[in-house]
Amino acid sequence: MDERKMKTVQGFPHRSFVLALVLSLSAGSFAGASEPPSEPASPATMAPPPPGVVLLYEPKTLAETEAVVKLALEDQEIRLVIAKAEEDAFGAVGAYRRAAFTLTGRAGRSGSRATKQELEALYKAAAEKVMQYRGLIQTQLDRYEKFLATYPDDWFQRHRYAWFLADNHLEEDAAAEWRRVIEQAPTFPYAYNNLGTLYNHMGRDLEAMLLYRKAIELYPEDAGFYANLAVDYSTHRAEASKEFGWDLPRVFRECIEAYRRARELTPKDPEIAYDLASQYVLAKFFGVQDTADDAIAAWEYYLALDLTPRQRGAADRNLATIYFRQKNDPAAAQRLLEEALTLLPGDATCKMLLDQAKAAKK
Numbered sequence: 001m002d003e004r005k006m007k008t009v010q011g012f013p014h015r016s017f018v019l020a021l022v023l024s025l026s027a028g029s030f031a032g033a034s035e036p037p038s039e040p041a042s043p044a045t046m047a048p049p050p051p052g053v054v055l056l057y058e059p060k061t062l063a064e065t066e067a068v069v070k071l072a073l074e075d076q077e078i079r080l081v082i083a084k085a086e087e088d089a090f091g092a093v094g095a096y097r098r099a100a101f102t103l104t105g106r107a108g109r110s111g112s113r114a115t116k117q118e119l120e121a122l123y124k125a126a127a128e129k130v131m132q133y134r135g136l137i138q139t140q141l142d143r144y145e146k147f148l149a150t151y152p153d154d155w156f157q158r159h160r161y162a163w164f165l166a167d168n169h170l171e172e173d174a175a176a177e178w179r180r181v182i183e184q185a186p187t188f189p190y191a192y193n194n195l196g197t198l199y200n201h202m203g204r205d206l207e208a209m210l211l212y213r214k215a216i217e218l219y220p221e222d223a224g225f226y227a228n229l230a231v232d233y234s235t236h237r238a239e240a241s242k243e244f245g246w247d248l249p250r251v252f253r254e255c256i257e258a259y260r261r262a263r264e265l266t267p268k269d270p271e272i273a274y275d276l277a278s279q280y281v282l283a284k285f286f287g288v289q290d291t292a293d294d295a296i297a298a299w300e301y302y303l304a305l306d307l308t309p310r311q312r313g314a315a316d317r318n319l320a321t322i323y324f325r326q327k328n329d330p331a332a333a334q335r336l337l338e339e340a341l342t343l344l345p346g347d348a349t350c351k352m353l354l355d356q357a358k359a360a361k362k
Contacts, residue, residue, distance in 0.1 A: 034224040057156040064151050071147050082136045089129040096122040137168050155184035166198050174198055189219035206239045223265035230258035252286035273302040292326040313343030317350050330360040
């Protein structure tokens with residue numbers, strides 16, 4: 001069966017719409033997805049791209065080009081409206097649930113309980129907000145379906161369609177569309193990366209790991225691919241060990257190497273540099289010892305970047321912990337903690353460590 005037929009007529013799973021909203025809003029944002037850095041045209045056949053180039057689909061006619069532009073503008077505009085509608089629906093559902101909670105016997109903070117009439121009104125308001133939210137999503141789903149029915153070869157718009165589905169909590173539908181993109185454009189790395197990110201959200205973590213590795217194989221110039229892979233190596237070390245025949249120290253080394261490659265590609269990105277430095281805290285879970293010097297170097301790299309005072313203070317605190325607990329250097333720890341407290345005044349952890357460092361010097 002064509003996986004696209006997995007969608008219902010309305011594009012939603014068969015669930016109570018209020019329950020569906022509550023469940024979907026508990027999901028995290030679609031972090032880890034990414035887009036190509038540039039959009040050069042691709043030939044009709046997807047030959048392997050030159051190094052450092054991501055080939056994209058090229059519309060075949062002026063009419064298709066105009067349709068692509070129109071669809072992109074509609075997507076951009078409706079996403080803002082959907083975000084507001086989702087917020088409103090979430091608020092309305094929350095108000096209904098709080099009122100229903102008081103009706104079951106526990107009064108709210110004010111001590112009052114909702115009446116059945118008030119509860120019915122709140123339910124109706126929540127239902128209307130949810131239906132508005134659903135309707136907006138369905139509007140854009142219909143636009144994408146109409147476009148793809150007219151231009152079925154445009155795999156890049158299918159990629160955008162999959163992303164829209166994922167952003168709106170329709171994970172199974174999004175996965176089916178990204179698998180179709182991979183069938184149509186097997187050298188397009190962002191389909192592999194984004195499907196991997198989606199699979200992580202769905203608990204299919206080993207599959208995600210393999211997809212990130214494929215994305216890197218096709219385009220080894222995107223830091224996000226390496227960062228995503230590093231996170232999977234770290235959080236699913238047993239799966240990586242079994243799949244690739246590595247012992248746990250090897251998994252740790254591969255994780256660090258992926259983070260380092262990501263940092264090389266984005267040398268001024270504080271988030272990636274922070275993630276790399278933080279990873280050394282987990283070394284013991286991989287059976288790896290004596291990482292203090294590497295950890296210190298990673299934190300010093302991070303501190304050389306453009307950071308906020310809070311980021312810098314937290315990094316000083318982490319670096320001081322390494323000097324105190326692993327390098328047995330309370331004097332260095334004291335200097336760093338005193339600096340950290342100027343940036344994080346009142347930080348309880350800094351104060352505790354500073355007292356311990358001072359006591360250790362006596």
